[in-house]
Structure formats: C-alpha cells, structure tokens
Amino acid sequence: MSSRRVVAIAGSLSIPSRTRLVTADVASRIAARSGGVVTLVDVAELASELGQTFSRPAAGRAVEAALRAIEQADLIVAGSPIYKGSYSGFFKHLIDLVDYRALAGVPVALLATGGSDRHALAVEHQMRPLFGSFDAHTLPTAVFVVDRDVGADGQVADDRVAARIETLVREAAGAILRPAAAA
Numbered sequence: 357m358s359s360r361r362v363v364a365i366a367g368s369l370s371i372p373s374r375t376r377l378v379t380a381d382v383a384s385r386i387a388a389r390s391g392g393v394v395t396l397v398d399v400a401e402l403a404s405e406l407g408q409t410f411s412r413p414a415a416g417r418a419v420e421a422a423l424r425a426i427e428q429a430d431l432i433v434a435g436s437p438i439y440k441g442s443y444s445g446f447f448k449h450l451i452d453l454v455d456y457r458a459l460a461g462v463p464v465a466l467l468a469t470g471g472s473d474r475h476a477l478a479v480e481h482q483m484r485p486l487f488g489s490f491d492a493h494t495l496p497t498a499v500f501v502v503d504r505d506v507g508a509d510g511q512v513a514d515d516r517v518a519a520r521i522e523t524l525v526r527e528a529a530g531a532i533l534r535p536a537a538a539a
Contacts, residue, residue: 367447
C-alpha cells in the first residue's frame, strides 16, 4: 500500500510565518498517526511565480507542482492567516487555480491564525465555504489560533486551542485511514 499524501497549504506571505509553523505541525501529527507523507505548499515560496500566474496553462513549474500535489492529496491541511476577516489573497489565488473537480470528497482540515479572536469566525464563514465549493469534505472541527499563542516551534500555548488541534488531528487521521479500511 502506498503512503497517504497529506498536503499542507500555508497561506501566509510572511517569513517566518506562524501560520506555516502551525500548519506544518498539524500536518506532521496527522501523518504520524496515519502513516502519511507530508508535502508542504507554502505560498511565500511560490509568491513570485504565483503572482505572475493568471491561468493554469500559464503556471510555472513550481506552481504547477504545488497544484498537482494539492489535486492528488489524500488529505489537505489548509492554513491561512486572517486579514480583514478573510484568508490571504495569495492563498485564495492558489486555490482558484486548482481544478474544481479534483477535491471532491477529499478531507480538508481547516485552520487559521490571526491577531485577535475577532477573526475566529473566518474559518467557518470564509474557509469552509471555499472548500465546500469543491465538494471537499471539510472536517467538523476547525481551529483558529491567536498569533500570541504560537511558539517558535509551532506549538500552541493555549490549552483549549491545543485540545481543539488534538481533536482536529484525530478527525483527520481517522478520515485519511477510513478509505483504506473500507477497501
């Protein structure tokens, strides 16, 4: 049996990025529980090329490789910083280039970071509908992390948020293992 493909999308242009740290940590925890392999798609690394890509046929090698990884994922961990009540523009631009048929039924773990709790509902009101438009299976638990609670290693200091992350990891590992168990 081949390894399960866990694709982590970090939607921040900042370097270093709290969003990247948390997204990568969550993805690695899911992969460890499910026997998966993580591919990290970081919009900060793609920004120069992505900013010049206006359609899929015009995508350069790095953007095309990222899109293929997303489209072939067994599970996606989608993480974005929240700015002015929504995900980042480069995160959305990357997702706009994904084939609309590719994510049907694919489990998606949603998480976001932001400067204050005022942005917490953006996960539900912005990210969930975005992936729902692909007919992806967004997992029940979504996580919002306030920037001040993210350590340099990506670990979350707030116990309640850390517990939500643990629930998300458990749901995601179960979702990625379920198809193999049914086969």
